[in-house]
Amino acid sequence: MLxxxxYRLYPTEDQKTLIAQHLGCCRFVYNWALNRKNQAYHDEGISLSKYDLMKQLPALKAELPWLKEVNAQSLQQSIHHLFRAFTNFFEGRAEAPTFEKKRAPEQAFTVPQAYAVDFERGTVKLPKIGAVKVKYHRTFVGTTKSATVIRTSTGRYFLSIxxxxxxxxxxxxxxxxxxTVGIDxxxxxxxxxxxxxxxxxxxxxxNAQQRLAVLQRRLARKQKGSKNRNKARLKVARCHQTIADQRQDFQHQLSSRLVRENQALAVESLNVDGMVKNPSLARAISDAGWGTFLAMLAYKCQEAGKPLLRVGMFEPSSKTCSVCGYRKADLTLKDRAWTCPxxxxxxxxxLNAAINIKNFALAGAERAEEPVDSLPMGRGMKQEAPCASGG
Structure with missing residues (x-):
């Protein structure tokens, strides 16, 4: 099982420079490969494969010698990531790949092999970078696959193995x-x-909105390109990071407790991407992070061997009486309580919806035992999680 x-990384200043060099070169190769693929399709009507582009890398490195200063396998992984993005696009899981930006809030590069984890010394040895200090809050047993170095918008570094x-x-x-417990x-x-x-x-x-608004106003008053503006930008980013960390910790604790205390869980499939298009609820729904929470339930149930049942998003869980089955068709979102006629x-x-979600799921358990639709976990995950089969 993958x-x-x-883990948190603590590179030296020289190592930060080398990491930035790897990030820049990998971003360049990703954008170069995307441009070559698009040009070949539009100009010649052909679709370049991953291996077609990888065979062109030596010539590109001969033309641009600074690409030789970083790990060659990380450059190849950039092309691999591009084609995984195309696969996600063609299978309807994501938008079409776009060019990566230099100032993206979170950047990463992957080392597929030739790195060494040392728990005793608290380091990881990365090719072309050297031994970097790591805070190993837990160890693992198994065969290491790829390692990804991540730099966040707040200047923090992480190692994902x-x-x-x-x-x-x-x-x-x-x-x-x-x-079995139903969850609404x-x-x-x-x-x-x-x-x-x-x-x-x-x-x-x-809860952090007032503090965040103050920091954003201060940022807006700073001169673009100045050191003070960069300091103000970091304060805004750190505020957002704190919010994300708090939310993630809450979701991990809640999902772990629900899986631990119950033999089976029943949830409603949610189209979160569609729901956030509602301008009056978008911020609150994004703050809730339901998609990430459902993904946590999915992999934790899988690890524990417990069923995660689901019902369709259009099931009338709120409008159906959980006692007699009567359906109140005129129930609106404003109605927080109702009496069955x-x-x-x-x-x-x-509460009525949660009971119905449980009942609907158990009634169609054979159909419902399919896993909850896979959702991206994001790079902010602190606890370990199973990897998708794509890498």
């Missing part, structure tokens, strides 16, 4: 109804469980 471990640990995830057990994600509460438990929404972005039961909207 797992990804992420893919490891084959030799384990096979256990097959999911059949769901036990009285040990929302904004007033982050989650309502079919047991009646409510998880408060921490609203990290909203058929059986007289008064429902809390979100």
């Amino acid at each position: 797992r990804r471990y992420r 893919v490891v084959e640990d030799g384990r096979t995830p256990p097959p999911p057990a059949d769901p036990v109804p009285d040990q 994600l929302g904004l007033a509460h982050y989650a309502i469980l079919s047991t009646g438990d409510a998880v408060e929404n921490p609203k990290y972005l909203r 058929d059986c007289g039961t008064t429902h809390d909207r979100d």
